[in-house]
Amino acid sequence: MAELKYQTHHGMTDLLPDETRKWQALEQIIRREAAKFHFEEIRTPVLEPTELIVRGLGQLTDIVSKEIFAFQRGDTNYVLRPEMTAPVARSYVEHRLDQRGGTQKLYYIGPMFRAERPQKGRQRQFHQFGLEVIGSADPIADIEVISFMVHIYQTIGIRNTRLRINSVGDLQSREAYKKTLKAYLKPHLPSMSELSRTRFEKNPMRILDSKEPEDQPVIEQAPLIGDSLSESSREHFNMVKKLLDDLGIDFEEDPYLVRGMDYYTETAFELISPDLGAQDALAGGGRYDLLIEEIGGEPTPAVGFAAGMERLLIACDELGIELDPGKSLDLYIVTMGGSAREWAVPVLQQVRGMGLSATMDYQGRSLKAQMKDANRAAANYTLIVGDHELARNRFTFRDMGASEEESLSLDEILERMQKLIGEGRTQDKA
RNA sequence: GAGCCCGUAGCUCAGUCGGUUAGAGCGCCAGGUUGUGGCCCUGGAGGCCGUGGGUUCAAUCCCCAUCGGGCUCCCCA
Structure with a gap:
């Protein structure tokens, strides 16, 4: 790239x-x-x-x-x-x-x-x-x-x-141990790694942590802290x-x-x-x-x-342990036309006020594109609103999982959503 | 601080023994369905082939450098 x-x-x-x-x-x-x-x-x-x-x-x-x-x-x-x-x-x-x-x-x-x-x-x-x-x-x-x-x-x-x-x-154990360890290591130093030699004065206990092959025989025979406790x-x-x-x-x-x-x-x-x-x-x-x-x-x-x-x-x-619970969304409001979009804004607030997650399209895209977006967002439900619904005051409430929908009033829809909270069917993965 | 490997679309990766317009799958956008997602079909957008220099008539491909990434030693979470 x-x-x-x-x-x-x-x-x-x-x-x-x-x-x-x-x-x-x-x-x-x-x-x-x-x-x-x-x-x-x-x-x-x-x-x-x-x-x-x-x-x-x-x-x-x-x-x-x-x-x-x-x-x-x-x-x-x-x-x-x-x-x-x-x-x-x-x-x-x-x-x-x-x-x-x-x-x-x-x-x-x-x-x-x-x-x-x-x-x-x-x-x-x-x-x-x-x-x-x-x-x-x-x-x-x-x-x-x-x-x-x-x-x-x-x-x-x-x-x-x-x-x-x-x-x-x-502290006492460590001082005592350092002393015995240094006494033990001293004669072996010439045959040991450079790293270990530098550690000798500064922090001899770290030598035990060495993985240099030439140090291993010396380490194996070394006195243990356990004996100086x-x-x-x-x-x-x-x-x-x-x-x-x-x-x-x-x-x-x-x-x-x-x-x-x-x-x-x-x-x-x-x-x-x-x-x-x-x-x-x-x-x-x-x-x-x-x-x-x-x-x-x-x-x-x-x-x-x-x-x-x-x-x-x-x-x-x-x-293979999956911690990711996956995406989730309770309601996606699909809108068609300017009035529907304006109508949706306060409805979103209402739904969110009920403790549910909700969103809508911000780009004025086609119904199909919005449905696709809702699907991608893993929305459980969509509320579809256009001029037709606004005129009748009844809206399409679609269950995305079941692929079923019915025409309901906003109050009825909100009531259903409210019930979902009680049933714990919503994805409230805080 | 030292060593090895690798940089081609958003992602995963083909490809050119150096030679005209660089590919696939997934993803994205749109259409098929004038108001409906997930499957399917069609089309589209999207790449100075990491960057700079060199060799060459010609470089994404070869060489050098550089930047970035991965892995290992050391050490740590």
């Missing part, structure tokens, strides 16, 4: 009407289920202070070091949020949400931005939904979060997922696993699971799907007991997860 004057940026896509129906259906499920778990929605700006993201996620993480969209205006630094945990934590501190009392249970849905090379299941503007439970150190909080995450995919019908969990321990971290993790068992949620313990953000402590988890290809992580999360203090709040334990919506929808496609 010819060169376009303007188009979306690399890795960013328009969601067109035939797509957005599916998105709305997904969002509806998320909101409904979040409400069941008694989570409340939080919405924050897409632009955040650069420092928040850098401090929050960690300077050395991939996201911060090479994937953030940042710009400056005057002497203020802005970033497009790459994730929601830090922004929610910021909001919690900024608005003293602890003063609302108890544990804050928040959910969000929205666009995130990362300057990566796009591929299947990875875009520069993508969408996540997720939960944050702030103010509880109880393993029950971890479990509620994990259980919601698993529940959502179950509800949608994505069954063949795998839950992987690990504990990265509290403090007593309380061990108890916490054991309780999480026990509760998962109690809930009948299958999981596999992966001692090598280390997640991408520095703020994680204790429980870390990931939900992966074999239906996704290279980018197989559907969702992931964990506890972040140090983040809120790190960004200037009171020491506050918290746990959450984030899920990629594009990936969820890809999985649905792969599995």
